[in-house]
Each structure stands twice: as structure tokens, then as C-alpha cells.
Amino acid sequence: MREVRVLVVDDQEPFRRAMASVVDATEGFVVVGSATTGEESLVMAGDLAPDLVLMDVNLPGIDGIEATRRLGADGRGPVVFLLSTYDEDEVGAARGGAATYIPKGAFGPDRLSAAWQEATRVRGEG
Numbered sequence: 001m002r003e004v005r006v007l008v009v010d011d012q013e014p015f016r017r018a019m020a021s022v023v024d025a026t027e028g029f030v031v032v033g034s035a036t037t038g039e040e041s042l043v044m045a046g047d048l049a050p051d052l053v054l055m056d057v058n059l060p061g062i063d064g065i066e067a068t069r070r071l072g073a074d075g076r077g078p079v080v081f082l083l084s085t086y087d088e089d090e091v092g093a094a095r096g097g098a099a100t101y102i103p104k105g106a107f108g109p110d111r112l113s114a115a116w117q118e119a120t121r122v123r124g125e126g
Contacts, residue, residue, distance in 0.1 A: 004116060007050040007078070008034040009041040009067070011059050015104065019054050019083070026109040029116075036060075038067035045071055050078050052116065055098070057084035069096035079119045083107060099123075 006023045008031055010016045016034050023029045033048050035041040038059045045053060053071060055064040062070075064082055071077040082098040085105070099119035102111055 003028055003030045004052055005030060005032045005048070005050045007032060007041065007044055007048060007053045009036075009038070009053060009059070009064065010034075010056040010083075011036045012056075015056065015083075018104075019107065022107055022109055022112055023054070026112050029112065038062035038064060041067050042070055045078060053078050053080045055080050055082050057082055065096040065098075067096075068098045072097040079116070079123070081112075081115055081119075 006029055008016050008019045008023070010019060016036075020031045020034065023031045029052075032050055033044050035044045036059075039061050041053065041055065053068075055068055057064040059067065064084075068080045068082060071080055080098045082101045083104050084101075085103065099122070100115050102115060
């Protein structure tokens with residue numbers, strides 16, 4: 001099985017490190033890069049062609065929801081999981097095309113694997 005290539009996007013270094021640690025601890029997933037802004041995530045996604053983007057909601061410049069919308073605009077973009085400290089019901093339907101929303105406090109290897117399996121099932125890839 002090919003590894004799932006992950007781009008981590010968060011403007012706060014501790015959260016980037018925490019997300020990368022979860023990815024590293026999850027079998028079959030590998031971090032291929034990290035970005036600190038929505039704009040940077042768009043460039044890096046184009047350069048790195050990740051399978052999955054872990055996107056913080058609150059970013060300087062364009063926010064994570066707008067960056068997610070732009071990544072999926074052509075229908076061929078990566079799967080995006082939005083992450084934030086907000087409760088799930090606070091983000092609601094305003095996900096910009098993200099496959100799911102995961103509160104940062106609930107993000108771990110089991111949640112990452114389960115969300116990926118569901119996202120690829122829905123997309124018809126898994």
C-alpha cells in the first residue's frame with residue numbers, strides 16, 4: 001500500500017509539530033511538508049501533490065476554509081481535513097469542501113485513520 005502524503009498547515013509551530021507527530025505515529029501516513037499560511041498551502045500543495053492536507057481554520061491571509069475551497073476548486077485537489085480548537089458545531093457547514101472537521105484536542109492516529117478511510121470511501125478511492 002502506498003503511503004498517504006500529508007501537508008500540514010498551521011500558523012502556530014506547536015500545533016504543526018503536534019499534527020506532524022500524529023501523522024508520524026499513524027501507520028501508512030507520511031508528512032511531505034508544512035505551511036504557515038493559506039497562500040503558502042496553495043503553493044506547496046501544487047508543488048508537493050499531497051494526498052491529504054491537514055488545514056487549520058484560522059490562518060493569516062486567506063483562512064483555512066478559503067484555502068480549502070481553492071484547493072478543491074478544480075475537483076482534483078487533495079483531501080482536506082480542517083482542524084481547529086473550535087467545537088465541531090461551531091464550524092458546521094462552512095467547511096469549504098473539506099472532507100471533515102476534527103477538533104485539535106480530538107486529533108490522534110485513530111481519528112486520522114478513520115477519517116481518511118471515510119474520505120476515500122466517499123470519493124470512491126478506497
